[in-house]
Amino acid sequence: MEITKQEVEKVANLARLALTDSEKTAFAKQLSQILTHVETLKQYDTTGVEPTATVPGQANVFRADDVRPSLSIESAVANAPESVDGFFVVPKIIEDRQPL
């Protein structure tokens, strides 16, 4: 399996990960090697085999919909890089509209 630098760029964008040029080159090579090893799984016949997502194989786990103690707003934002009045601060995400 050969991964190109362009594919690395596409995946990095999906993963929201900026990469340097040398990282892109290195990952193209390393991911190719690792995926070549993964291709060996083709030799196992899995026709009709149920996939395992998690070992317990349990159905949904429910609990009563009760109000329980939770974090205060203050402690919930305490680790935020930037917060104001109990809100997380992010860069502006809505574009200014052109005046009509």
Place this chain on the structure above:
Amino acid sequence: MSIHTLSLFDLHEKFTAGAVTAAEIVRAYGLRIGQVESKVKAYITLAKDTAVGQASALDASLKGWRKTLPMMGMPLAIKDNICTEGVLTTCASRILGDFVPPYDATVIAKLRAQGYLLLGKTNLDEFAMGSSTENSAVGPSRNPWNLQCVPGGSSGGSAAAVASDECAAALGSDTGGSIRQPAAFCGVVGLKPTYGRVSRYGLIAFASSLDQIGPITKDVRDAAFLLGAIAGHDPLDSTSADVPVPDYLKALKRKDLKKLKVGVPVEFFAEGLDPEVDRVVRAAIQQLKELGGEIKEIELPRTDAAVATYYVIATAEASSNLARYDGVKFGLRAKETKDLLELYMKTRQEGFGPEVKRRIMLGTYVLSAGYYDAYYGKSQAVRTLIRQDFEEASQNVDLIVTPVTPTPAFKFGAKADDPLQMYLSDIFTISANLAGVPAISLPCGFSQAGLPIGFQLIGRPFEEETLLRAAYAYEQSTQWRAKKPVIR
């Protein structure tokens, strides 16, 4: 005998008898850490000053009346991916470099309720991704038996701290061998419980269907003792099992393997296994036989598929779990970014180290449109086959015995440039995570160069008692644990 060389259980008995105070315990460990930590570098954060206060409060509350709880006054080290309220928890990552959890993991809440003493948070490969601690953002820990060698990983700090008597016992986490491999490299005991045996609430997620918290200890009895203190159902972890917790110490009463069938999987003694490891593990198998075990050769035919299956499933889950590190709610935020997208991209570029990036990339790739079925879907199906191997084996044998690692501890840098080689060295530990079964690693000898070698016992789900019984019988019939590293 010095306090810091006692086993956890012996220390507990002395503390319960009033022969030692919590203040004396903290003082002894403070001195020991002062002596060796600059060489071993097991810890990321030391909490011994807080522990001093806790210890004196504990001693005052116990004056003239000693009804103790199992972990009361016990000085423990906790892997730095397990949340401790008010104490820095970094995952050895820049992205969580200043993260102070506002809550305790369930295992910590249990230990705290019993009055344990937190000595510090131990080093790991960033986000538990690695086999050597070389992927830690704060630099690697060192193997107490040879400071030029890795302690293993990812729970390398916990294993090194236990081996060098810098704590009485430690908690680690195991996604593909991260408790058992460093325990083997450092000559201590490491137990990965059955998936669901111990709550994962507050364990910072790497691969949720594989992760499990467990004890790293000086001997098998300590592993039984500490597992009992942290196991059990937890409503906060929907994958934790509602299965009663037995008294694991009771499992140690029979010091033999009579009526136990022990399987030796041929696939685990194939090429690539270091001759010294092969010899020492085979001697351990002979010893299990002398203790009454019935040794049988078995097959786990899908063993060759384990590494590939694991690195698809674990990285897929990791790429999803690590999407939360976006520079908004906690952790690092890149400076001077022009919009939200750039804030995400640069924060993650600056915050994650190379191995974490590689795994996020691999996981994103195998989940992406056009590749999902060929890689992720295929791996989930092969995982079912691997589980079936173990289910079939467990109809014929009670335990499976294998090496833990293909070689003893390697030197720093030996595999750092070749990720695939590093991944392939996880071959013997990964299957137990994929199958969700319990496994224990314990010392069974030394290499010519004086490095510890361990062997692994794998059991049926929720049969940790059988694992512990056999491991204890073996340990009590040998003297490996008497040898301690000389740290220099």
